[in-house]
Amino acid sequence: MNRSSMTGPGESTDLLVDIIETLEACGVDRDEYQLYDSIDVTALAGILHSSSGDVEVQFTVEGIRLAVTPESVDVMIDEEPS
Numbered sequence: 001m002n003r004s005s006m007t008g009p010g011e012s013t014d015l016l017v018d019i020i021e022t023l024e025a026c027g028v029d030r031d032e033y034q035l036y037d038s039i040d041v042t043a044l045a046g047i048l049h050s051s052s053g054d055v056e057v058q059f060t061v062e063g064i065r066l067a068v069t070p071e072s073v074d075v076m077i078d079e080e081p082s
Contacts (some may be wrong), residue, residue: 012045018073026075028062034047035061044068 001022017047019041020030038061048055048070058076065076 011049012042015045015048015073017042019061019068021060021074022066022075023061024062026031026062033062 001067016035019035023033024030039059045058047057048068051070055069059068065078067074067076
């Protein structure tokens with residue numbers, strides 16, 4: 001899910017919504033997990049928006065691997081060995 005680059009108090013809320021919407025798009029109901037038990041969204045937003053270089057944070061929630069950058073929340077797909 002794409003999101004506009006923000007800097008301010010609402011950025012962690014927007015990031016949280018993007019993560020939840022991405023998980024829901026993968027079929028994970030928001031009642032199946034406690035996101036705050038897995039990650040600190042405020043700290044994650046701080047990391048993403050404080051770096052002057054390319055930054056990507058990866059984590060897994062309910063078996064769904066996510067890659068989060070300042071611009072997007074993406075699902076990581078495992079490639080099948082050929």
